[in-house]
Amino acid sequence: MSAPTDITSNPIDPSLAIQKEHLMPITPRPAICFVEGKGDYLYDQSGKAYLDLVQGWAVNTLGHSPTVIQQALLEQSAQLINPGPAFFNKPMINLAATLCSHSVFDQVFFANSGAEANEGAIKLARKWGQLHKSGAFKIITFQQGFHGRTLATMSATGKDTFAPLFEPKVDGFIKVPFNQLDATEQAIDKQTVAIMLELIQGEAGVIPADPDFVKGVEALCKKHNLLLIIDEVQTGIARTGSLFAYEQFQIQPDIMTLGKGLGGGVPISALLAKKHACCFEYGDQGGTFNGNPLMCASANAVLSTVLSPEFLPHINSVSEYFQQQLHTLSVTFGLGEVRGKGLLLALDTPHHSAPLIVQKALALGVLLNAPRENTLRFMPALNISHAEIDLGLACLTRILNDTQQAASC
The missing domain is CATH 3.40.640.10 (Type I PLP-dependent aspartate aminotransferase-like (Major domain))
Known part of the structure; x- marks a missing residue:
């Protein structure tokens, strides 16, 4: 499957039933089942694409199914x-x-x-x-x-x-x-x-x-x-x-x-x-x-x-770009500190619930992680492109814009 041009156009269908009664409930899981992964994207049972900026909690070094x-x-x-x-x-x-x-x-x-x-x-x-x-x-x-x-x-x-x-x-x-x-x-x-x-x-x-x-x-x-x-x-x-x-x-x-x-x-x-x-x-x-x-x-x-010669320079170049974009986002919306090294990064959200942002991003087709109540963590594939970073942050921008507008009403 190819990467979608608009990851925000297909919200989760809540009617999709997952048979889960035989699994021990060790963590809250959304009512979706992933059936395919390719590069920066996961696909659920309905074919919906999700830009994955978590990658199994920093596991999928080269993305899904390289x-x-x-x-x-x-x-x-x-x-x-x-x-x-x-x-x-x-x-x-x-x-x-x-x-x-x-x-x-x-x-x-x-x-x-x-x-x-x-x-x-x-x-x-x-x-x-x-x-x-x-x-x-x-x-x-x-x-x-x-x-x-x-x-x-x-x-x-x-x-x-x-x-x-x-x-x-x-x-x-x-x-x-x-x-x-x-x-x-x-x-x-x-x-x-x-x-x-x-x-x-x-x-x-x-x-x-x-x-x-x-x-x-x-x-x-x-x-x-x-x-x-x-x-x-x-x-x-x-x-x-x-x-x-x-x-x-x-x-x-x-x-x-x-x-x-x-x-x-x-x-x-x-x-x-x-x-x-x-x-x-x-x-x-x-x-x-x-x-x-x-x-x-x-x-x-x-x-x-x-260990190929071009790989580590790519990570550091993309990391610099990602951090710059996060800093811009932080300034625009009055957020907090950007931290981390390489492609293990965090953005503080002092006036926003990070878990709630994660839920909203999931509905829009982007996977994020909130290790703390007011912190987002980013752990994408190490070969992620600028375009995918832009796509993920566009989703985050939309959520923050919507939140601001709702607060001003």
């Missing part, structure tokens, strides 16, 4: 789908080598989700503490940070809404205010083994870490013999304009986690570590589908594209 991933999956599925995790396979070996050769890390463990990669990082740090730091096990994390939905990663997460859930949580996570170095150092004691942070807190509303704070955290880790864990589940694989966000902060983490954009739409994640931190023994870590050749083939196709 040809390179289709070909990689087709070719690999004809050769080998699942030999089992106890054996080597070629896509797994190649992917590990590519990730290590383009980073500061030496070894990789593949998993299926970002939460699982972060769970592995927590286990690795605790095992390292047992072996090298007199059984130290505590990990300092940050308020409003997000690391996943397993029991341990929810315990590491700093979201207020997670605090009362599934008690008792996993012990040993000390949460301190983000971007406050003194508070971070004060939280360190003899049982501390690591500091774990996101360089941009995506779920908090795309809040970047201060460069001096990040350098300071690295220095604290060296001073106190701690492991530095960087969660790049959302920021990794060129999302922020460099292959990994840590490169922009000029640091060398001991451990890094990847997910979301690594597979370009298929479930794969990675735990990477420097050799001195790689202390798992046989039986400590595993997973039935980890290192699956089909998933690794997709990730190899993504990395091959992202």
Whole structure:
């Protein structure tokens, strides 16, 4: 299907029935079912097109159903789908080598989700503490940070809404205010083994870490013999304009986690570590589908594209344009700050409900995200064009104009 010339002309038909009684209701979903995706667009069961500026929450690095991933999956599925995790396979070996050769890390463990990669990082740090730091096990994390939905990663997460859930949580996570170095150092004691942070807190509303704070955290880790864990589940694989966000902060983490954009739409994640931190023994870590050749083939196709010479310059050029347009929109309608790096961006809407804007945009055929009550988040495909950005912001302009007119009546 080709991109529509007017995405606002076909509102959702509320009569379309979705058979949903057999699915656990874990999140509110609109009464539509997507049946096809191509590039920047999704199509529902009625054929209506939606410009997707969320892309599976920063998952579809190259957009929906890109040809390179289709070909990689087709070719690999004809050769080998699942030999089992106890054996080597070629896509797994190649992917590990590519990730290590383009980073500061030496070894990789593949998993299926970002939460699982972060769970592995927590286990690795605790095992390292047992072996090298007199059984130290505590990990300092940050308020409003997000690391996943397993029991341990929810315990590491700093979201207020997670605090009362599934008690008792996993012990040993000390949460301190983000971007406050003194508070971070004060939280360190003899049982501390690591500091774990996101360089941009995506779920908090795309809040970047201060460069001096990040350098300071690295220095604290060296001073106190701690492991530095960087969660790049959302920021990794060129999302922020460099292959990994840590490169922009000029640091060398001991451990890094990847997910979301690594597979370009298929479930794969990675735990990477420097050799001195790689202390798992046989039986400590595993997973039935980890290192699956089909998933690794997709990730190899993504990395091959992202590492092409023209790809990162494109992201940074488009990011600059997107941010300029968001700034113009903010000034025009008296909105708030524009934040972020690369194509992980946010716009504050201090006088408007961001979730309500998301609902209105959906009705007009544009997918947006509101991580906070007054914040919109943009996570489009990394190969998005200026034309699609203009189309999405035209929809947002229409919503804000309508809101202003309604308020003046």
